[in-house]
Amino acid sequence: EKGNHRHFMEKEIHEQPEVIGRTVSHYVDAFENGVHEIAGLDFRSASRLIIVGCGTAAYAGEISRYWFGSLARLAVEVDIASEFRYRDPVFLPGDIALFISQSGETADTLEAMRLAASAGVQTLALVNTAHSTIAREASLVVPTLAGPEIGVASTKAFTCQLSALACLAVLAGRHRGHLDRAQEAGHVASLLASPGLMVKALEREDEIEQLAHEIAGHETVLYLGRNQNFPLALEAALKLKEISYIHAEGYAAGELKHGPIALIEEGLPVIVIAPHDALFDKTRSSIQQVASRGAHVIAITDPEGAHALEGEAARIITLPKGGQLTDPLLFASAVQLLAYHVAVYKGTDVDQPRNLAKSVTVE
Numbered sequence: 001e002k003g004n005h006r007h008f009m010e011k012e013i014h015e016q017p018e019v020i021g022r023t024v025s026h027y028v029d030a031f032e033n034g035v036h037e038i039a040g041l042d043f044r045s046a047s048r049l050i051i052v053g054c055g056t057a058a059y060a061g062e063i064s065r066y067w068f069g070s071l072a073r074l075a076v077e078v079d080i081a082s083e084f085r086y087r088d089p090v091f092l093p094g095d096i097a098l099f100i101s102q103s104g105e106t107a108d109t110l111e112a113m114r115l116a117a118s119a120g121v122q123t124l125a126l127v128n129t130a131h132s133t134i135a136r137e138a139s140l141v142v143p144t145l146a147g148p149e150i151g152v153a154s155t156k157a158f159t160c161q162l163s164a165l166a167c168l169a170v171l172a173g174r175h176r177g178h179l180d181r182a183q184e185a186g187h188v189a190s191l192l193a194s195p196g197l198m199v200k201a202l203e204r205e206d207e208i209e210q211l212a213h214e215i216a217g218h219e220t221v222l223y224l225g226r227n228q229n230f231p232l233a234l235e236a237a238l239k240l241k242e243i244s245y246i247h248a249e250g251y252a253a254g255e256l257k258h259g260p261i262a263l264i265e266e267g268l269p270v271i272v273i274a275p276h277d278a279l280f281d282k283t284r285s286s287i288q289q290v291a292s293r294g295a296h297v298i299a300i301t302d303p304e305g306a307h308a309l310e311g312e313a314a315r316i317i318t319l320p321k322g323g324q325l326t327d328p329l330l331f332a333s334a335v336q337l338l339a340y341h342v343a344v345y346k347g348t349d350v351d352q353p354r355n356l357a358k359s360v361t362v363e
């Protein structure tokens with residue numbers, strides 16, 4: 001039931017603080033500020049983590065690559081299932097393969113998992129639907145606890161995937177000796193704080209709705225991000241495309257000069273995910289480059305970033321200060337709201353966008 005909400009998507013966006021909290025609680029011990037061991041999962045001798053999914057699930061995997069790399073020094077290869085399964089992928093001794101799927105029924109993801117299993121690789125399934133085919137066939141299930149997701153555009157399943165992946169990256173970091181107790185406790189504390197921060201992020205909805213009205217008439221929108229916010233920019237563009245039918249593209253900010261900057265013209269909306277992190281100055285210089293060519297820059301940032309970007313970005317959405325593992329959760333909620341309000345304003349069918357099905361059981 002939609003309750004007070006106009007659409008399931010709106011309801012599911014607002015459920016996120018609760019369901020990411022539930023998902024994090026499943027993986028962590030809040031008293032010890034540590035991540036639980038998972039029977040049958042050992043990252044110590046892993047040589048590589050292969051992550052496979054489709055669409056939004058694959059983007060969650062892409063974001064987590066940055067975490068497994070920096071927290072656990074674990075090499076990660078991420079692929080979309082339809083490419084992975086047909087490219088005769090190379091499996092190496094010590095590979096672990098993780099398949100991400102909300103529905104647990106996506107045909108390409110399932111076949112990719114069967115391929116890895118037949119090569120003798122341990123298969124983990126990060127799924128939201130416990131009784132699904134992917135869950136049943138995997139050697140180990142790591143759940144997301146988002147509850148049923150009805151809106152075709154994935155929202156809460158995505159942020160629950162990110163929450164679970166963050167916990168797995170912390171576990172891998174401990175297993176591989178790259179996180180000490182204090183560092184692990186710091187990461188866990190920040191994950192436990194993420195629901196509260198997301199409540200604050202969602203309070204920006206009225207401002208985001210105003211911005212949505214500004215961009216609803218445009219034919220193209222660009223999203224830029226760096227580091228872990230690059231795949232988030234891809235996800236943001238996918239969300240806008242799916243439900244508002246506006247052509248949107250995500251780019252790594254550092255790629256601008258290698259092509260996409262040619263697209264910049266007067267008034268083009270460019271949405272930049274710009275937390276005040278170690279790469280802020282680089283993102284800021286991308287903002288300056290596109291703004292000086294006439295782009296209408298909308299920066300999504302934190303209080304420190306907002307201060308620094310005053311006068312440089314045409315619009316600034318200020319979210320609470322997050323961290324490495326929590327920023328993508330907060331930025332996700334903002335870009336979901338933006339896509340949602342553009343679609344509502346345009347009058348498209350938000351929960352049932354044209355040509356799309358919730359579960360893609362044929363390739």
Ligand code: F6R
Nearest residue numbers: 055056057101102103106153154
């Ligand atoms: C995007 C979206 C799709 C799914 C993709 C994978 O909003 O919903 O891109 O993420 O079809 O679906 P699952 O996760 O069910 O395997």
